[in-house]
Amino acid sequence: EAQVTQNPRYLITVTGKKLTVTCSQNMNHEYMSWYRQDPGLGLRQIYYSMNVEVTDKGDVPEGYKVSRKEKRNFPLILESPSPNQTSLYFCATRDRDWSSKNIQYFGAGTRLSVL
Amino acid sequence: QQPVQSPQAVILREGEDAVINCSSSKALYSVHWYRQKHGEAPIFLMILLKGGEQKGHDKISASFNEKKQQSSLYLTASQLSYSGTYFCGTGIIQGAQKLVFGQGTRLTINP
Numbered sequence: 001e002a003q004v005t006q007n008p009r010y011l012i013t014v015t016g017k018k019l020t021v022t023c024s025q026n027m028n029h030e031y032m033s034w035y036r037q038d039p040g041l042g043l044r045q046i047y048y049s050m051n052v053e054v055t056d057k058g059d060v061p062e063g064y065k066v067s068r069k070e071k072r073n074f075p076l077i078l079e080s081p082s083p084n085q086t087s088l089y090f091c092a093t094r095d096r097d098w099s100s101k102n103i104q105y106f107g108a109g110t111r112l113s114v115l
Numbered sequence: 116q117q118p119v120q121s122p123q124a125v126i127l128r129e130g131e132d133a134v135i136n137c138s139s140s141k142a143l144y145s146v147h148w149y150r151q152k153h154g155e156a157p158i159f160l161m162i163l164l165k166g167g168e169q170k171g172h173d174k175i176s177a178s179f180n181e182k183k184q185q186s187s188l189y190l191t192a193s194q195l196s197y198s199g200t201y202f203c204g205t206g207i208i209q210g211a212q213k214l215v216f217g218q219g220t221r222l223t224i225n226p
Contacts, residue, residue: 035216042117042202043157043216058213059116090156104147106156 002027006091006107013081014115021076021110023091031094032074033058034066036087037109043090049074081114088112116141118205120217127193127224135188135220137203145206146179146186147214152199160188160201190222198224 005024013019025032033048035058045058049068063085065077074093078085088111094104118139127133137146144165149157163179163186171177174191190197200221204214 040218042218043204045213045215048213059215103159105159108156 002105004091004093004105004107006089006110008110009108010111012113012115015082016080019078019081019112021078021089021091021112023074023076023093023107024072025074025091025093025105026072027093027105028071029093029095030071032068033092034064034074034076035090035092036060036085037090038087046076046089081112083114086112086114117215118203118217120201120203120220122220123218124221125223127222129195129224129226130192133190133193133197133222135190135201135203135222137186137188137205137217139184139205141184141205141207143179143181143184143186143205143207146177147204147206148177148186148188149202149204150197150199151202151219157202193222193224195224195226198222 003026007022030051034046035043037043044060046060046064047058047066049055052068052071055066055068068074088109090109091107092104118137121136125133146163148160151157161177165181177188179186200219202216202219204216206214
């Protein structure tokens with residue numbers, strides 16, 4: 001069964017306290033990405049990765065870091081979280097190339113509150 | 116750069132039809148449609164690639180007019196299960212790894 005696993009699902013933290021949201025997939029997909037979702041703004045891409053050790057910025061990368069040391073894992077790191085990073089975060093994964101048959105799978109989401 | 120979806124929200128009775136539009140200011144290579152139920156992850160519906168194709172999935176279909184930089188999602192004889200927020204995501208070049216999503220269209224189907 002195709003799975004994209006995010007942890008934790010819910011997190012409340014305080015400003016400045018470093019945190020990591022993990023994402024793991026079991027489909028051997030090369031491409032992984034992180035999105036944040038805010039009311040009225042839809043999904044905005046934070047970072048993406050084409051393969052191990054290959055990452056690039058999306059549209060809203062400020063305040064975030066990522067790493068891709070293994071193909072299956074793509075953690076999102078907030079070195080010094082701020083209240084404007086309070087959001088719903090999704091990890092997504094798919095095969096490398098877009099085609100009519102490629103499906104992008106999303107994780108269940110992580111709801112983060114930064115106080 | 117974000118594509119514009121219209122309408123922002125629509126309320127229908129079961130069995131009625133709906134059309135959701137997605138317009139971009141940039142030339143598009145691909146358009147992706149997703150549905151999201153409240154509190155859940157977005158679920159992939161379909162992807163349309165440059166070429167003006169129309170695709171269908173059960174009673175949900177979509178068209179892509181690359182000249183107009185627009186895509187439309189058609190839901191016919193809507194079912195209660197169609198309720199949710201629909202997003203279009205756009206890619207501007209072949210192999211583009213960045214997808215830019217619209218703000219979403221909330222669809223409510225009432226019995």
